[in-house]
Amino acid sequence: MxxxxxxxxxxxxxxxxxxxxxxxxxxxxxxxxxxxxxxxxxxxxxxxxxxxxxxxxxxxxxxxxxxxxxxxxxxxxxxxxxxxxxxxxxxxxxxxxxxxxxNSNAVAELALGMMVFLARKGYNGQAGVELRGKNIGIHAYGNVGKHVANIAKGFGMTVYAFDPFVAKEAIEADGVKAVDTVEELYSTCHYVSLHIPANDKTKKSINYDLLNLMPEGGILVNTARKEVIDEEGMLKLMEDRKDFAYISDIAPDCKDEFAAKYEGRFFFTPKKMGAxxxxxxxxxxxxxxxxxxxxxxxxxxxxxxxx
Ligand code: 3PG
Missing domain, CATH: 3.40.50.720 (NAD(P)-binding Rossmann-like Domain)
Structure with a gap:
C-alpha cells in the first residue's frame, strides 16, 4: 500500500x-x-x-x-x-x-504582531510608539510580503517594496511604492520586513552597511531565515547604533549576546511561530x-x- x-x-x-x-x-x-x-x-x-x-x-x-x-x-x-x-x-x-x-497570511500577521509588541515595549506599562505614519520596507514582494504590505496599510504605515523579480508596475498597482535599489529601501524605511529566501546569493546579505542605512530608530523584522543575516555585522550595528532594534521569528545564533546586552532592543520568538x-x-x-x-x-x- x-x-x-x-x-x-x-x-x-x-x-x-x-x-x-x-x-x-x-x-x-x-x-x-x-x-x-x-x-x-x-x-x-x-x-x-x-x-x-x-x-x-x-x-x-x-x-x-x-x-x-x-x-x-x-x-x-x-x-x-x-x-x-x-x-x-x-x-x-x-x-x-x-x-x-x-501559510503566508499567518507569517505576515506575526510580523506585524511582533512590531506592535516591540513598539509598545513588551506591554510593560511605559509609553511606547505607534506604527501609524512610519515607513515600512518590504524586502521581497512575494506572498508574505504582499500580506505584510496590506496589513501595514491598515495600520496607516507608508509601504515601500524592493523586489528585482517583480515588475514595479505590479507592486505599485497594490498602492505600494516600488524602489529601484535595496539601498533605497533601507535608507527610506523605519521598519524593514524581510521576505527573501535563504540561498547562496542571500546568505549573510543583510549586513552592517545595509542596515546602517536605516534612519534613526530603524527596526529590522525577520520572519524569513536567520541565515540571511550577517550576525557579526548585526552585533556591531547593535553596538554602534543604540537606536537600532531587531525583531525575529528565528532567533540568531548569537541570541545570548542580545539577551546580555540589548534589553528592550530586540524580540525573538522562542520557536519559529510564523506559520x-x-x-x-x-x-x-x-x-x-x-x-x-x-x-x-x-x-x-x-x-x-x-x-
Ligand atoms: C515557511 O517557509 O513556510 C515558513 O518559514 C514556515 O515554516 P514552518 O512550517 O517550519 O513553521
Missing part, C-alpha cells in the same frame, strides 16, 4: 492532521505520523518505506533522502525549501515541492497532501522546486 509520512518536529494543529488524513486515506493510501521527534535517527527510520512525505522546517538532508528507498515525492508544507537537499532528490528521481502562499496557526497548518497541509496524491496518481508536478 502507498504510504505517506507526515514528519513534523513542530507538529501541525490536530485539525490539520485530520484534514491531511482525509485526503491521504481518501486516495486509498496509509498515513504515518512522526511528530516532535528529538533524534535524526527517528526520522531516518520513519522514511525507510514511505512513498511520499510532508515536512515543515524538518531537515531533509542527503542522509534522510538516501534512507528513503521508496520515496517519490516530498512536499515542504510551506514556502522556504532551503531545508531540503534538492540535489540529492534530483539524483534519486524524487520530486520536491513546496506549497507557496498557503503556526490552525489555518496555515490546514491550508499548507491539505495542499501538500493533494500535491502528493496528484503527483502519484497523475504525475502532476505543479510547485516542483527541483528542476
Amino acid at each position: 502507498t504510504k505517506v509520512l507526515i514528519a513534523t518536529d513542530k507538529p501541525f494543529a490536530p485539525a490539520a492532521v485530520n484534514a491531511i488524513r482525509e485526503v491521504v486515506e481518501g486516495a486509498g493510501y496509509e498515513l504515518v505520523l512522526l511528530e516532535s521527534y528529538t533524534d535524526k535517527a527517528e526520522l531516518i527510520a520513519a522514511v525507510a518505506d514511505v512513498d511520499g512525505m510532508i515536512i515543515r522546517s524538518d531537515k531533509a538532508t542527503r542522509e534522510v533522502i538516501e534512507a528513503a528507498k521508496n520515496l517519490k515525492v516530498i512536499v515542504r508544507a510551506g514556502a522556504g525549501y532551503d531545508n531540503i537537499d534538492l540535489e540529492a532528490c534530483t539524483e534519486k528521481g524524487i520530486v520536491a515541492m513546496n506549497t507557496p502562499g498557503q 503556526q496557526t490552525a489555518e496555515a497548518n490546514i491550508n499548507a497541509g491539505i495542499a501538500g497532501a493533494n500535491q502528493i496524491v496528484n503527483y502519484i496518481e497523475k504525475g502532476d508536478e505543479t510547485f516542483r522546486v527541483n528542476k
Whole structure:
C-alpha cells in the first residue's frame, strides 16, 4: 500500500492532521505520523518505506533522502525549501515541492504582531510608539510580503517594496511604492520586513552597511531565515547604533549576546511561530497532501522546486 509520512518536529494543529488524513486515506493510501521527534535517527527510520512525505522546517538532508528507498515525492508544507537537499532528490528521481502562499497570511500577521509588541515595549506599562505614519520596507514582494504590505496599510504605515523579480508596475498597482535599489529601501524605511529566501546569493546579505542605512530608530523584522543575516555585522550595528532594534521569528545564533546586552532592543520568538496557526497548518497541509496524491496518481508536478 502507498504510504505517506507526515514528519513534523513542530507538529501541525490536530485539525490539520485530520484534514491531511482525509485526503491521504481518501486516495486509498496509509498515513504515518512522526511528530516532535528529538533524534535524526527517528526520522531516518520513519522514511525507510514511505512513498511520499510532508515536512515543515524538518531537515531533509542527503542522509534522510538516501534512507528513503521508496520515496517519490516530498512536499515542504510551506514556502522556504532551503531545508531540503534538492540535489540529492534530483539524483534519486524524487520530486520536491513546496506549497507557496498557503501559510503566508499567518507569517505576515506575526510580523506585524511582533512590531506592535516591540513598539509598545513588551506591554510593560511605559509609553511606547505607534506604527501609524512610519515607513515600512518590504524586502521581497512575494506572498508574505504582499500580506505584510496590506496589513501595514491598515495600520496607516507608508509601504515601500524592493523586489528585482517583480515588475514595479505590479507592486505599485497594490498602492505600494516600488524602489529601484535595496539601498533605497533601507535608507527610506523605519521598519524593514524581510521576505527573501535563504540561498547562496542571500546568505549573510543583510549586513552592517545595509542596515546602517536605516534612519534613526530603524527596526529590522525577520520572519524569513536567520541565515540571511550577517550576525557579526548585526552585533556591531547593535553596538554602534543604540537606536537600532531587531525583531525575529528565528532567533540568531548569537541570541545570548542580545539577551546580555540589548534589553528592550530586540524580540525573538522562542520557536519559529510564523506559520503556526490552525489555518496555515490546514491550508499548507491539505495542499501538500493533494500535491502528493496528484503527483502519484497523475504525475502532476505543479510547485516542483527541483528542476
Ligand atoms: C515557511 O517557509 O513556510 C515558513 O518559514 C514556515 O515554516 P514552518 O512550517 O517550519 O513553521
